[in-house]
Amino acid sequence: MRAITFDAPGDEEVLTWSEVPDVEPAPGEVLIEVAAAGVNNADLLQRKGNYPVPPGASDILGLECSGRIIGLGEGVTGWEVGQEVAALLTGGGYAERVVVPATQLLSVPENLDLISAAALPEAACAVYSNIGMVAGLKPGESFLVHGGGSGIGTHAIQWAHALGARVFTTAGSKKKLDAAQDLGASVVVNYRDEDFAERIKEETDGAGVDAVLDIIGAPYLKPNLKSLAFNGHLVIIGAQGGLDAAELDLGRMLKRRLHVSATTLRGRPAEEKAEIVTAVEQNVWPMIADGRVRPVVHQVLPMKDAAEAHRMLRRGEVIGKLLLTP
Template sequence: MYAISIREPGEPDVLEWTEHPDPRPGPGEVLIDIVASAVNRADLSQRQGNYPPPKGASEIPGLECSGTIAELGEGVTGWQVGDEVCALLAGGGYAERVAVPAAQVLPKPAGVDLVDAAGVPEVACTVWSNVVMEAGLRSGQLLLVHGGAGGIGTCAIQIGKALGARVATTAGSAESRQLCADLGADPVISYRDEDFVAVVKEAGGADVILDNMGASYLDRNLSALAPDGHLAVIGLQGGRKAELDMGKMLVKRLHMSVLGLRGRPVEGPNGKAAIVADVRERLWPLIEAGKVRPLVHARVPMREAARAHAMLEAGDVRGKILLVR
């Protein structure tokens, strides 16, 4: 088969469409003929040499895909060859085929195009596991989403609204802010020239914050939280290290979680299988009802993954960039 290789750590041009051995499904796995994958910021970090795959995972980038099941591994039940699916991956999505644990596979949501479904699993599982399963967002609460116009952000805004929460968000350009408003976010805050802490405090403080920035936003996020609020950190675009004011957390009884998805085991109480199962049971009906939908910024041929990486790095991407076979 053909897949994207990372020739060496570096700029997007190190991505090459080359021949690889055909994967085979092991026990408990399925083999998927890939129709599309999607670009995530973790892929950029891997390409740059800063985010190696977990032990045993494919060196091929790509944390999600959609396609049809081509083969079932030993012991797999509940799936058939030919089923249209999407899947959460630890790697291997920028390819013609991938083997993945059956517990990380989801049926293509009714009403969603099979190509567009490639942009759902990673963002859905990331947002749902952090905002709902960990932080416990519920109706009437205020959710603050940083970077609301991106793949994670657009998904989080829609999930928050579908659950009956109020949603505030930060975004950059006027077009990005308008997209967030169209999805139901209010207030929409310009991170370029507005103080999100002041705006969110005026709205009563955030009960849950979904943060992709890390260090550079840490203290301001704690200030923006309401008493008993929860800060869920899922990215470190603003750095890894910051001073933590535990006194501020103590006074307001704040909670903070810093949780990754890729490196989790498949099984166990905190494993990917449990997250995928909960997403299928509780989020999939919202997607099939049209309350949460994938937003696609661009479709790019998979062999041109370098161009897709450059697009995401350039910024102002609204929704997901898909890589299409």
């Protein structure tokens, strides 16, 4: 089979469309013929050598895909050859075929085409596991997500809006802010020329928001804490601003009873991923099936053009997700 590979970390030019050994499903796994794979910032980090592959995982890029089941490993029940699925992966998506634990499969809603379904698993699982399950966002509460034009952001805005929360978001261009408003954001802030913490204070009469989903890390820690309401929860899932140390304002945290969590999705045990996927299918998939939440696909490119997809994502040109098709 063919896949995107690279011999050593580097710029986009290291990516090549190459012949690689075929994969076969182990017990509990399924073999998928890939229809499309989602492109994520984590893929760019891995390509540069900054996101180690978990033990036992494929070193091929790609953390989500859609496709058709073409093989079942021993002991797999509830799924059939020929069935269309989306999948949360630990790696291997930039390929013609991939194996994945059956517990990380999601059915494709009838109102969704198979290619677009590849834009959902990573964002849906990251957002729901952190803001639905950890922060416990409820209808009527308020929520800030950074990177409103990203794959995570465009999904989080829609999900929280459909839940009945008031959504705040940041982005760096008018085009992305306009897209965020169209998706359901009530308040949009251009982080290039406005202090988002001050804007949230103004918009909430000083109360703050109940939850923050952050992909920036250290540079946003202080303003994120300033943006939280009493008993608010900050969840950090990325560090695009760097992995430098940052100080926690313990006085503010104690006074306002704040919570801070930091996590990644890829390295979680298979049992935890299975729980997350089940929760997403139960709580998020109905919103997709009835159209309240939809995948936002910026462009679909041939998989051999993965280098160009990485350039587009690095340059900040993308609203929603880029998808690659073999």
